[in-house]
Amino acid sequence: MAKIFVSYTSKDKDWAFWLAQELENLGHKPHIHEWEIGPGGNIVQWMEQRLDEADHVLCVVSETYLKKDYSSWERQSGQWEAAGNRSNFVLPVFIEDCKAPRLLAPLKRCDLHGLTEEAARSCLEDFLKSGARPPGPVRFPGGAKPADSSADRGPAVSFPGVRKPSNLPLASLGELFKGREEKLKELRVALESAKGAGVLVRALHGLGGVGKTRLAIEYAWAHEAEYSALLFVRAENAAALSAGLAALAGASVLDLKEKEAREDEAKFEAVLRWLEANPIWLLILDNVDDPDAVKAVTSLVPRLKGGHVVVTARAANFPPNIRKLELDVIDEDAAAAFLLERAADDRDKAKDDEAQARALARELGGLALGLEQAGA
Numbered sequence: 001m002a003k004i005f006v007s008y009t010s011k012d013k014d015w016a017f018w019l020a021q022e023l024e025n026l027g028h029k030p031h032i033h034e035w036e037i038g039p040g041g042n043i044v045q046w047m048e049q050r051l052d053e054a055d056h057v058l059c060v061v062s063e064t065y066l067k068k069d070y071s072s073w074e075r076q077s078g079q080w081e082a083a084g085n086r087s088n089f090v091l092p093v094f095i096e097d098c099k100a101p102r103l104l105a106p107l108k109r110c111d112l113h114g115l116t117e118e119a120a121r122s123c124l125e126d127f128l129k130s131g132a133r134p135p136g137p138v139r140f141p142g143g144a145k146p147a148d149s150s151a152d153r154g155p156a157v158s159f160p161g162v163r164k165p166s167n168l169p170l171a172s173l174g175e176l177f178k179g180r181e182e183k184l185k186e187l188r189v190a191l192e193s194a195k196g197a198g199v200l201v202r203a204l205h206g207l208g209g210v211g212k213t214r215l216a217i218e219y220a221w222a223h224e225a226e227y228s229a230l231l232f233v234r235a236e237n238a239a240a241l242s243a244g245l246a247a248l249a250g251a252s253v254l255d256l257k258e259k260e261a262r263e264d265e266a267k268f269e270a271v272l273r274w275l276e277a278n279p280i281w282l283l284i285l286d287n288v289d290d291p292d293a294v295k296a297v298t299s300l301v302p303r304l305k306g307g308h309v310v311v312t313a314r315a316a317n318f319p320p321n322i323r324k325l326e327l328d329v330i331d332e333d334a335a336a337a338f339l340l341e342r343a344a345d346d347r348d349k350a351k352d353d354e355a356q357a358r359a360l361a362r363e364l365g366g367l368a369l370g371l372e373q374a375g376a
Helices: 010-025 042-051 062-069 079-084 117-128 181-191 212-222 238-247 266-275 290-303 332-342 353-363 368-375
Strands: 003-007 030-031 058-060 090-094 200-204 230-234 280-288 306-314 323-326
Touching: 003 010, 003 042, 010 030, 010 058, 010 062, 010 117, 058 062, 058 117, 090 117, 181 200, 181 212, 181 323, 200 212, 212 280, 212 306, 230 238, 238 266, 238 290, 290 306, 290 368
Parallel strands: 003 030, 003 058, 058 090, 200 306, 200 323, 230 280, 280 306
Antiparallel strands: none
């Protein structure tokens, strides 16, 4: 087991965390300051101690890393003199296609940019191995590769090198998302039973402006790591649904080869094939409010395979295979808390703020859309 100090910029934190996770899986001990230093901790003291103890320093190299002053100890300080006397001390891992500086250029490096997660994992493992001739006969390179045996490693850090397709129209509200904790749990329980090639559909049903779309989007962001894609399609009628699904083939979402097809039907069918081949995805069908839209969604569902579908709807006449989750208005406490936090930076504070927020929440009837507009 090697003690490995991981040097990185805040911009590349996702890469650093993923690399540290993989180092642990390979039996090494990575040191990440954000994992080890508590509030008030002395970062400089921690860094000096870990560097003195380290067997290696793994540099997460990007254009930003090469320009940041605080990462320049590897290139400019006396550490390089020590590195010259310590075999394989510096381990450059390039996560972007950038030119190596003079002091890194002669070192054996690991290039992960542009690779899939599995390829990056294999490349990192090979990079960390000591140079040696393999024992026994060398396997014929034209043969089939052995099957990968993937053990359960527990909660994983998402691989930062390949971004999953997503076209969600809104960012998460984060802590501003109030009063819906139980509904988020209810939706999660309703969807988590769908595995493998099946598809499970749940409809969020409620008044216009009650926050159905927002709940679906917050659910998507909360469980982003569990899905192969986060997809959003407006479905107020059959034409909008078909066009929206076909548009997912575009370069900004799934980037399928059929994206240049003249007919939407070809794109539509290509999207369905992608969904079947890439479980488990999340698809939000938004604004299903009339019988025509319900009919279109009902016809689509049997053709979907391998994911979860959340329908937001004022319509109620869904068939039995599309179960409904009723969504009511936000209670007064949560509504008032939202208004106070949403406007915290844009108003002068007053003693009666809470009373005014509660009065406004009652006036708006707890409707999420009204609360957001009032807060803005």
